[in-house]
Amino acid sequence: MSQCLLQVQGLHGWYADAHILFGLDLEIRAGEVVALMGRNGAGKSTTLKALMGLLERRQGQIRLAGRDIGKLAPHQRARLGLGYVPEDRRIFTELSVLENLETGRQPPRPGAPHWTPQALFELFPNLGAMPQRLGGRMSGGEQQMLTIARTLMGNPRLLLLDEPSEGVAPVIVEQMAAMIQELKRSGIAILLCEQNLHFASLVCDRGYLLDQGRIVAAGTPASLQAHQQQSGL
Numbered sequence: 050m051s052q053c054l055l056q057v058q059g060l061h062g063w064y065a066d067a068h069i070l071f072g073l074d075l076e077i078r079a080g081e082v083v084a085l086m087g088r089n090g091a092g093k094s095t096t097l098k099a100l101m102g103l104l105e106r107r108q109g110q111i112r113l114a115g116r117d118i119g120k121l122a123p124h125q126r127a128r129l130g131l132g133y134v135p136e137d138r139r140i141f142t143e144l145s146v147l148e149n150l151e152t153g154r155q156p157p158r159p160g161a162p163h164w165t166p167q168a169l170f171e172l173f174p175n176l177g178a179m180p181q182r183l184g185g186r187m188s189g190g191e192q193q194m195l196t197i198a199r200t201l202m203g204n205p206r207l208l209l210l211d212e213p214s215e216g217v218a219p220v221i222v223e224q225m226a227a228m229i230q231e232l233k234r235s236g237i238a239i240l241l242c243e244q245n246l247h248f249a250s251l252v253c254d255r256g257y258l259l260d261q262g263r264i265v266a267a268g269t270p271a272s273l274q275a276h277q278q279q280s281g282l
């Protein structure tokens with residue numbers, strides 16, 4: 050069995066006084082694609098923010114490749130190999146595709162694939178077809194892909210991906226699934242927030258089901274959906 054890349058124990062998170070996450074335990078091994086499932090408001094995005102250090106008030110142990118990162122700032126976590134793609138697309142609308150990619154560039158990192166714009170254009174052929182296109186002149190799905198590609202320029206070991214299929218045309222969803230399967234072959238690990246079972250089943254080995262800030266089940270995406278339906282979550 051491959052090495053445990055991310056180990057989370059007793060993760061709690063708050064927005065001001067609102068307690069949102071209640072003692073989550075998670076594990077991701079090198080090269081795994083793991084889904085975080087659950088209905089709207091279950092706490093999926095908040096979990097990714099807590100892992101990235103973006104929640105002001107949080108508690109619990111987070112280890113990346115054995116190192117305790119729980120007290121580090123977001124940029125320090127990024128330097129250790131955590132890549133984060135939030136739900137909202139964060140591209141520079143006045144910069145070209147290529148320039149957007151350059152803003153994410155970080156040095157190569159041992160134990161992680163090394164990405165270049167050329168390699169990313171092979172992974173995202175539709176970005177490769179428009180390297181000079183301004184970010185603001187791209188479709189929502191293309192902007193989503195550019196956000197992912199820019200994060201990959203940081204050469205992450207673990208990618209935290211928040212609902213990449215949301216609000217994206219079905220044809221782009223299929224391309225996104227193929228891209229994640231390809232990414233997986235490169236050796237990167239991915240934690241994916243996802244409500245789309247079809248998408249999760251295509252790309253994830255296994256997942257966790259969140260409800261009201263607690264993990265209530267773990268297993269394959271299909272078994273989690275069955276659990277969700279049976280328990281009315």
Ligand SMILES: Nc1ncnc2c1ncn2[C@@H]1O[C@H](COP(=O)(O)OP(=O)(O)OP(=O)(O)O)[C@@H](O)[C@H]1O
Pocket residue numbers: 064067069087088089090091092093094095096244
């Ligand atoms: N900035 C915020 N301030 C206060 N409460 C928040 C904030 N963001 C989210 N919440 C609350 O935290 C809870 C968890 O939200 P979160 O966004 O993590 O859920 P989610 O599972 O990602 O849902 P969705 O799929 O709708 O994005 C919800 O009750 C939400 O209302």
